[in-house]
Amino acid sequence: MRTVPLGSDDTVSEFILGTMTFGTQTSPADAHTQLDMAVDAGITWLDTAEMYPVNPIRPETIGRTEEIIGDWIAAGGTGLRIATKHSGEGAHPRDGAPITAESIPVTLEGNLKRLRVDTIDLYQFHWPNRGSFQFRKNWTYVPEGERAAIRQNFADCAGALAREVERGTIRHFGLSNESSWGMMQWNAAAEATGGPPVVGLQNEYSLLARLADTDIAETLVHEGITMLAFSPLAAGILTGKYQDGAVPDGSRRSVNDSLGGRWTDRLHPAVAAYLDLARDHGVDPVHMALAWLRTRPFRCVAIIGASTTDQLAHELAGADVTLSEELVAAIDETHKAHPLPY
Template identity: 50%
Template sequence: MQTLRLGKTGLTVSELCLGTMTWGSQNTEAEGHAQADAAVDRGITFWDTAEMYPTNPVKAETVGGTEAIIGTWLASRGGRERLQIATKITGKGAIVRPGQPITGATMRAAVEGSLRRLQTDYIDLYQLHWPNRGSYHFRQMWTYAPTGTDKATETAHMVEVLTTAQALVAEGKVRAIGLSNESVWGAARWLHLAETLGLPAMGTVQNEYSLLCRQFDTDWAEFSVAEDMPLLAFSPLACGLLSGKYAGGVVPEGTRRSFTPDLGGRMTARVLPAVAACLDVAARHGLDPCQMAIAFCRSRPFTTIPIIGATTLAQLEVNMGAAGLVLGAEVLADIAQTHRACPAPY
């Protein structure tokens, strides 16, 4: 398993990140622990979670459950220093602190809660799950209209969060901070304020990215390279679509689609033909489709770390097999042709 420098954060992480959001819903604690064991055995030491997890669906009674499962794994296995753990504060509009935006106070409270559940003294990467002002992610791009948030208000919020982050870093509770579901303007503003005021800089961004969702490929790609801000790519398999398991409209029992039929707006009239085209590329080149999709993320000209998740150990083993896989020029050319023919299927 290759390791990578995580931008300017000072962290070194595995080239694949273990996603954990099914632990506590689709996966039991024992299954989560088994996945954690398998990941460590294969050298995946970078793990991603969030205070609102597990998902599918998010429920008030399960909020924090995934972090708690990681915490019991750490308590039983030890070796916290082996891992780089990333988690997130939710923000307004969710079951966690409903209606409350991210502030310095809510950030500190959220960090303390995550530390308790994770049974650790520090968080390696602490991320803002959603911008207070909203975003165009999760299919919101189709109706996106910037709200014209007052710049002074937004600046004051950002300075408050960065100042709190500075204190949390000084206390040893957080090592680095990052963004999620953010825009280029937002990321640029965060970095400008950090540089101007001598505050901690946002080091990463976690946005959706896959063969089927490539919003990152233009302005964000340029920004990522210029500012050395790696992409933590969530849903690199497009919620399992790119595995082919939903081909023909099949919905296997226990899969994400059995809990969320529209896969968060990903099930459109154009998506299955796009999936079929990707599966055809993999078949022509003798590649496992999941491994091809994950390796594609790693092939990009901007630093990308795919977040791989699974509901079974067998699925996780397949996904981990993408480590070190380098796609040849012919494969990448076929992927490019497919993307031109089937752009933005959802």
């Protein structure tokens, strides 16, 4: 498994194991098998969050995914570094309270206890207090909050995280569902307070979701921030399993018909075009979608999630696939023909 720089002094495997279905669609036993499979394949990181599992999200299951991972670690599981998240305003934990300097140590203690570890390798803010354009909110996005208050919150939180770094409870810091402005404001606050800089951005990014290709891309390049792309297969859409109206038993669409707002009338022809490209170039469509991330002008890794071990094995089989320049150019032309299909 190849690695990509993370910050100035670390690396992350090109695939990260996503765990958001552990405890709902994925049983604890299968989850532990997936963790072992990831280690065997050379993956060195996993990604989770305090609010997981999803599909569906329920208040009574908050933290269950971290507990399942913690059980694996307690049973001797090793070889995977941990990225997890502190939920932001409007999320289920803490009744939707915002991220503050006061919430950070309390939330982090919960993460550590459930995961049964002493240190989180990458601690991320799951969702900005001020909202985000991610998850299809780009169509009606309006910036929220007052600049001074946002900057003060960043400064306060950066100071709180600096204390956690000093305590040894976190190593790195990242943002999720963030904007270019948010990343730059955080880094300014971190520099002023001695807090940890942003080393990772976890946003949705795939052949079907390329909002990051302009200003975010420039920020990632010049600030040395690594994209941790979630939903690189667009919630399974890019596998082709939902074409012609199919809804396989146990699939995400069987429990979330709109796939989080991704299902639109414009989606089918876009997916068909990418499936045709993969067929014409003799590449598995799953492997094409994941290998494409390696062609980006910024550091980029894929968070690969799977409900089943068979799905994970399929994704892992494409770890060494590379795409020809001709195919990458054809992908860009297809994107121009089918921009933002959801």
